Amino acid sequence: MTIKVDHIGIAVKSIDEAKIFWEDALGVKLTGEEVIPEQKVKVGFFPMGESEVELLESTDPDGPVAKFIEKKGEGIQHIAFRVENIEETLENLKAKGVKLIDEKPRYGAGGAKIAFIHPKATFGTLVEICQRD
Ligand code: ZN
Numbered sequence: 001m002t003i004k005v006d007h008i009g010i011a012v013k014s015i016d017e018a019k020i021f022w023e024d025a026l027g028v029k030l031t032g033e034e035v036i037p038e039q040k041v042k043v044g045f046f047p048m049g050e051s052e053v054e055l056l057e058s059t060d061p062d063g064p065v066a067k068f069i070e071k072k073g074e075g076i077q078h079i080a081f082r083v084e085n086i087e088e089t090l091e092n093l094k095a096k097g098v099k100l101i102d103e104k105p106r107y108g109a110g111g112a113k114i115a116f117i118h119p120k121a122t123f124g125t126l127v128e129i130c131q132r133d
């Protein structure tokens with residue numbers, strides 16, 4: 001199984017404000033934005049080679065990204081690894097007793113299938129696995 005870093009999810013209060021750093025200082029381009037109502041979040045993508053930075057802005061004060069910023073401030077919220085077969089990966093993780101947030105894949109930005117592993121199982125980092133077809 002090959003696995004690579006798909007994206008790094010960074011929680012910000014405002015994509016419009018944060019993108020100035022990424023675009024002006026680093027010269028990378030925001031290539032798309034998408035609102036994901038089920039996760040109460042708007043995401044903005046900055047592709048960089050095989051990976052991308054995903055800025056996350058809450059669309060609701062009760063959303064998970066708003067809660068994250070309230071507790072920890074803006075910054076890296078999760079890291080996502082791309083796998084070839086997310087169902088198989090989830091079965092493997094379950095068989096190994098790894099604590100999952102999502103037992104089944106759900107819809108992620110850009111049409112990916114995603115699932116989160118519980119930070120308790122990963123020594124503190126929210127890890128997402130995703131599959132893009
Ligand atoms: Zn993500």
